[in-house]
Every structure is written in structure tokens, then in C-alpha cells.
Amino acid sequence: MGEELLNSLRRLVTEQANPATADLDSLDALGIVQRLNAEDAQVAAAVAAALPAVAQVAEMAAASFAAGGRLFYVGAGTSGRLGVLDAAECPPTFGSAPWQVVGIIAGGDASLRRSTEGVEDDAAAGGADLAALDPGPADTVVGISASHRTPYTVAAVEEAIRRGCRTAFITANPAVAVPGELVIRLLVGPEALAGSTRLKAGSAQKLVLNMISTAAWVLAGKVYGNRMVDLQATSAKLIERSRGLLMELAGLDYATATALLEAAGGSVKTALMMQLGGCPRAEAEARLAAAAGQLRRALAAAPPAAEAPPPPRS
Numbered sequence: 001m002g003e004e005l006l007n008s009l010r011r012l013v014t015e016q017a018n019p020a021t022a023d024l025d026s027l028d029a030l031g032i033v034q035r036l037n038a039e040d041a042q043v044a045a046a047v048a049a050a051l052p053a054v055a056q057v058a059e060m061a062a063a064s065f066a067a068g069g070r071l072f073y074v075g076a077g078t079s080g081r082l083g084v085l086d087a088a089e090c091p092p093t094f095g096s097a098p099w100q101v102v103g104i105i106a107g108g109d110a111s112l113r114r115s116t117e118g119v120e121d122d123a124a125a126g127g128a129d130l131a132a133l134d135p136g137p138a139d140t141v142v143g144i145s146a147s148h149r150t151p152y153t154v155a156a157v158e159e160a161i162r163r164g165c166r167t168a169f170i171t172a173n174p175a176v177a178v179p180g181e182l183v184i185r186l187l188v189g190p191e192a193l194a195g196s197t198r199l200k201a202g203s204a205q206k207l208v209l210n211m212i213s214t215a216a217w218v219l220a221g222k223v224y225g226n227r228m229v230d231l232q233a234t235s236a237k238l239i240e241r242s243r244g245l246l247m248e249l250a251g252l253d254y255a256t257a258t259a260l261l262e263a264a265g266g267s268v269k270t271a272l273m274m275q276l277g278g279c280p281r282a283e284a285e286a287r288l289a290a291a292a293g294q295l296r297r298a299l300a301a302a303p304p305a306a307e308a309p310p311p312p313r314s
Contacts, residue, residue, distance in 0.1 A: 018190035058215035069138030074156040076120035079144035080105030086209040094222040095230035106152040126155035137164040146197035172201035221293030
């Protein structure tokens with residue numbers, strides 16, 4: 001098994017030595033970072049080549065959200081941490097529920113802070129960790145593994161397939177077999193530091209995960225124009241950002257925006273529907289629900305108002 005695994009790894013692009021950085025240890029600090037930067041410059045092009053597949057995965061995730069399902073990211077090491085990070089950032093950015101995007105990492109939460117690389121080989125744990133969350137046909141499961149072979153991740157995606165989930169797999173290697181109905185191949189080439197896939201492969205994965213969740217939530221109606229109108233006002237910064245959105249998009253002054261936000265129960269989207277659609281909160285919420293949460297669609301379907309009623313002042 002040992003020699004067979006070694007031979008398998010040697011065939012992977014992500015494990016090969018990069019001739020462009022063969023003298024890395026002879027450079028000074030500036031020379032090292034310049035060489036790293038030159039390698040990083042290849043990441044955007046690799047991601048661009050994979051965009052059709054990225055868009056399809058985003059559509060899968062949006063369909064899961066519309067059906068009341070979830071988006072799961074599964075990975076080990078750097079790949080797992082990036083998945084957990086993207087999942088954690090969705091609620092404050094898009095006002096999503098914490099259960100809607102879930103990051104699963106080999107070794108559990110302890111692996112977020114301290115490397116426990118051996119757990120990536122536990123295929124049984126990969127299947128069991130996913131099964132414990134009871135995924136089904138309404139859910140989308142995305143495996144993330146730069147090498148493609150991580151037993152934990154592969155087993156989790158195979159379990160998702162057995163359960164009828166929509167599935168995808170993100171890898172940085174070409175022409176390797178992976179489970180999943182869609183494959184996103186991020187062909188960044190050998191790493192500047194051979195085998196250290198936290199570098200180019202990790203950067204490419206981060207970009208793609210940003211795109212999947214952002215595009216999915218835009219499709220799900222969490223955005224108006226390019227504004228985060230479903231953000232959760234859970235900090236002083238986000239409260240002021242909410243007021244600023246109302247001032248900018250509805251042409252209100254600070255005091256009026258504050259009162260309108262309060263009347264809308266803290267929801268920027270509802271407040272905008274109330275103001276721009278000229279209707280009270282209950283009707284605004286009903287129109288948004290009828291438009292699947294899409295503010296632009298709800299406004300287009302709303303009967304024109306001669307003038308939006310002024311929001312109540314506190």
C-alpha cells in the first residue's frame with residue numbers, strides 16, 4: 001500500500017516539483033515573495049477556465065435553497081477549513097440561516113485550529129459525518145480536495161450520491177476520477193512549494209467557494225442590484241450599513257431610514273419594499289414571499305403607488 005500510494009501521488013500535478021521555483025531556498029525574502037506572486041498570478045486564469053462548472057454548482061445550490069435544502073462543503077485540512085469559512089460567512093452576509101450552508105471538516109472543529117492531517121484517511125468517518133446530518137435529494141454536497149484522493153472527502157461525496165443528493169467535486173488535478181455529477185477542475189499546476197496545496201490550489205478553492213455561495217444567494221433573492229439587502233444587522237457596523245442602504249436606495253435621510261428600518265422589523269429588504277412599493281409591512285412581506293424573496297421581481301409585480309407613504313417616526 002505504501003509504495004503504491006507513493007507512486008499514485010507522484011502522478012498528481014499537485015505533488016510535482018515546480019521548475020520555476022527550484023531555487024526558492026537561495027532567494028532573499030523579496031525574491032521568495034516575488035516568485036510566489038508570479039505563481040499566484042496563474043490562479044485567476046485557472047478559475048476562469050472552470051467558470052461554466054462553477055456556475056452549474058451555484059445553480060444546484062440555489063435550487064437546494066429554493067427547495068428548503070442545504071449546501072454542504074466537505075473537506076480535510078486546508079480544503080475543509082475553506083469550506084467551513086465560507087459557510088460561516090453566509091449568515092452575516094446574506095441573512096441566511098446557519099443550517100443552510102454547512103461546512104464539514106475531517107476531525108471536526110478541533111481541526112480548524114490545529115492540523116490533524118491523519119484524519120483525512122478515515123473514509124468511514126467521512127461517510128458517517130455526512131450521514132449524521134441526514135442529507136437528502138433537496139441538498140447539494142460539494143467535496144473539496146486538491147489532490148482528488150482524500151479518503152474522507154471521497155467517502156462523504158459517495159454517501160451523498162447514495163442518498164440522492166446533488167453532488168460536485170472540486171480538485172486541482174486534471175483527468176483524475178472523482179465522485180460527483182459535476183467536477184470543478186482548478187488547473188493551477190505544481191505549487192511553488194511542492195505539495196503545499198494551501199498555496200495556489202487553496203487560493204483557487206477560496207475564489208470558487210466565494211463564487212458558488214455568492215451566486216447561489218444572488219439567485220435566491222438575497223441581493224438587490226449589488227447590495228446585500230438580506231444582511232443581518234447584528235453589529236454596529238451592519239446596523240449603520242442597513243440604514244445607509246435605505247438612505248441610498250430609497251433616497252431617505254438618516255432619521256427616516258432609522259424609523260423605516262424599525263417599522264420593517266430590521267429587514268432592509270422589507271423596508272425597501274415598503275418604501276419603494278408604497279405598502280405596509282404585512283403587504284410588503286406577502287409580496288416578497290410571492291416573488292420568492294426577489295425584491296426586483298416583487299417591485300415589478302407591485303401596483304404602482306402615487307407616492308410611497310412616509311414611514312412612521314419613532
